[in-house]
C-alpha cells in the first residue's frame with residue numbers, strides 16, 4: 001500500500017463554528033475539501049503518529065465515504081489504531097464515551113447534528129479531544145490556522161475497510177477496530193439509572209413513545225427502551241437510520257418532530273414522549289398534550305436528579321448556556337448549588353465538568369447532559385426523566401406543575417430569523433451594540449429596559465476569554481431579551497432572539513408561552529430594529 005502525498009492549497013472558509021465544521025454536503029465532496037480539513041486536524045493536534053482515535057457519525061449521506069478517507073489519512077499519518085462504530089455509526093454521546101472509556105487520543109464525529117442530510121443538504125466534521133468533549137477554542141484555533149497554511153496532505157492508497165461487522169482489520173500498519181456502537185453506551189446507562197424501577201414503571205402500563213427521526217438513536221433506543229427496559233415493541237418510532245433521515249429535519253422540536261407531536265396530542269396519548277436529533281445528543285420531552293421546554297427540562301432534572309443512582313450523592317454544581325432561561329438558576333439558588341453561565345456551545349462546559357465544578361448542565365437548544373460524558377446526551381436525558389417519574393410516582397404534567405409552584409415559572413421561547421444576508425445580520429448586531437449603553441431607562445412595548453450588555457466569558461478554570469457572545473437586554477420585572485447570530489448554520493446568517501419572562505404567580509403558570517411573551521417579543525423588535533435591518537416581521541421558527 002502506497003502512502004501518497006498530495007499537493008494542495010488552503011481552501012477558504014474552513015473555520016470551525018459552534019460545533020466543528022458544518023457545510024453543504026456538496027462542499028465537503030469537492031476535490032480536497034474533506035482531506036484538507038482532516039489533515040489540518042492532524043496538524044492542529046501535533047500529528048497522529050502512534051495515536052489511538054475513535055471514528056463514527058450519525059449515518060448521514062457521505063458519512064460512509066468520509067469515514068474511509070479519514071481511515072486512510074489516519075493510516076498515512078501513522079496512527080496506531082482507530083476504533084470505529086459498525087457501519088461508521090456512533091451517536092455523539094456514545095463517541096464521547098468511547099473516547100474516554102478507551103483512554104484514546106480523541107476522535108472524529110461525522111455529523112451536522114439536527115440539520116437535514118443528503119447530497120443537497122448538510123454535512124459536518126468535528127474533532128473531540130481525549131476528555132471526550134468537543135475541541136476547545138485553542139485547539140480549533142490551531143486547526144483553523146493549519147487550514148490556512150496547508151500545502152499537502154497524506155493518504156494511503158488502499159481499498160475500503162470492511163466496517164459492516166465487528167472485528168479488527170489492518171489498514172497498512174494501522175489497526176481498524178470495528179465495534180458494536182450500542183453496547184458500551186447501553187452498559188453506561190445501566191450504571192447510572194435504576195433500570196429495575198423504570199422497568200417496573202413500564203410493566204405497570206406506563207406508555208412511552210420515542211421518535212428516533214430516522215437518525216442515529218434508533219438502534220440505541222430500541223436496545224435500551226424496548227429490549228432492556230421492556231417498553232412495548234413499536235414504542236420507538238422512525239427507528240431505522242437513513243442517510244437522508246427519511247427526508248425530514250432530524251431536529252427534535254415541535255415543528256419537526258411531527259409524528260411525536262401527533263402521538264402526544266392525539267386521542268389516548270402515551271404517558272411520556274421524547275425525540276432525539278441526527279447524532280443523538282439533543283432531546284425533546286413531552287407529556288400527554290404537553291411540551292416541556294428544554295430550559296425547564298434541565299431545571300427539573302437538576303431538582304430531581306438524586307432519584308437516579310448515578311446522582312444519588314447530589315450534584316456538585318450546575319451550568320447553562322447564557323441564552324438558556326434562568327429556571328435552572330432558581331433551582332440552584334434554592335438548593336445552594338453553584339450555577340455557571342457559559343457561552344453557547346457544549347465545548348464551554350468541558351472545563352467545568354473536568355474540574356469537578358459541575359455535575360449537570362444544559363442549553364435552550366435541546367441539549368442536556370452530565371459528567372458521564374463530555375457531550376450533551378439525548379437518551380441519557382430521556383432515561384433520567386423516566387427514572388425521576390418512576391421515583392416520584394408523578395406524571396409529566398404533575399411534575400411540571402409542582403416544579404413551577406416551588407421555583408416559579410420562567411416563560412421562554414426562541415425566535416429564529418433564518419437565511420438573512422450575513423451583512424444585514426451583522427449590521428443589526430453592530431447597530432444594537434452601538435446603541436446598547438443608551439438603552440437602560442428607556443421603554444419598549446411598555447417595558448422598561450433595566451440593563452444592557454454584551455456577554456463575555458472568562459473560563460474560571462483556564463482563564464481563557466470568549467468575547468461577543470450575545471447582546472443581553474434586561475427588562476423590569478424579570479424579563480430578558482438575548483440576541484446572537486447562530487454559529488451552526490450553512491446558509492447566510494440566522495438571527496436568534498431569545499425571549500424570557502418570569503412569574504411567581506401560580507394563576508399565570510398555565511398561560512400560552514407565546515402569549516405570555518408577546519410584549520417581550522414586541523420590545524425585542526423595537527429595540528433591535530429587526531424589520532428595519534432584515535425586512536422581517538415574523539420569525540421562521542418559534543422554538
Ligand code: G16
Pocket residue numbers: 018019112113114281282321344345346347363365367485486487488489496
Ligand atoms: C450545537 C452546540 C450547542 C449549541 C447549538 C446551537 O449543538 O453544541 O452548544 O447550543 O449548536 O448553536 P447556535 O445557536 O450557534 O446555532 P448541535 O446539537 O448542533 O451540535
